Amino acid sequence: MDVDNGSSDGGGSFDIEQSLLQQFSCMGTTDKDELVKQLQKLLGSPSHLNNSAAAFFLDMNNWNLQAAICSYLDIEAPNILPSMALVSDPVATETESIEPNTKFQKYWHICNNGNEQWPVGCSVQCSQGNNFGTNSMSLPALNPGEGVHVCLDMTSPSAPGIYQSKWRACTPSGSYFGDPMWVILTVVEQGTIELTEQLSHFNELGAIPPLAPQVFNPFIRQTLHQGESNKDTAPPDEMYQ
Structure with missing residues (x-):
C-alpha cells in the first residue's frame, strides 16, 4: 500500500x-x-x-x-466427537410432491455406533438449506449400540420448487458429528395434486371394462363365430318388410 x-x-x-x-x-x-x-x-x-x-x-x-x-x-474442545450412524431413512429421496404450506413429518433411524456414551444435551439441527419451519430436536444420551427414531414436524414452503436441507447430530458445544441426514422436497402449485389424481382416475375409466351380457339387436347383423350357423344370427325376413 x-x-x-x-x-x-x-x-x-x-x-x-x-x-x-x-x-x-x-x-x-x-x-x-x-x-x-x-x-x-x-x-x-x-x-x-x-x-x-x-x-x-x-x-x-x-x-x-x-x-x-x-x-x-x-x-478446550475434546478431540474425539461422538459417533453416529444413519440406520435407515424411509424416504431418503422423496418422489412424492406436496402442496405449499402443508404440514408433514420426516423420520430417521439413527444409532450410537461408537464406544462412548453420547453427552447429555445433543440434538439434531439443520446445518444447511431450508429448515422447513423446524428448529431442532433433542437427542437422548445413547449408550453404544443403542438407537433412536427421530421424527420432525415440518411445513412445506409457500413457493413451488425443489427444496433440500442437510441435518446433523450436534453436541452441546455446537460441533456436528455422524452421518448427514437429508430432506428433499418437491413443492407443486395448489391444486396440482388433485388434478393429477383426477387424470389418473380418468385413465382408470378408460381401461377395458369387464365383459357385459350381450343384448340381441335384430337390426344389427351379428358377427358369426366359428362353428355357428347363419340362420341363428341373421334377422328374420319380416323385419325388413
Missing part, C-alpha cells in the same frame, strides 16, 4: 497498513459485552464458558468472534 507521507524508507506505510488490518479484523465488534454473550451462546451456556474465559479468547484474537471460536475449539 502506497502512502504519500514524505518518507522514503516506507516505515510509516507499514505502520498504517498494520493498523488498518487490525481495524478490519475488529470491524463490527465494538460492543464487547455482546461479543462475549455471542461466544457463550455458540460454545455453550455461561456455566460452561464464563465471562472472563470468553473475554480472554476474544481478546487473544483481537475480538474477532470467528477466530475466538476456532481458538477455543483448538484448545
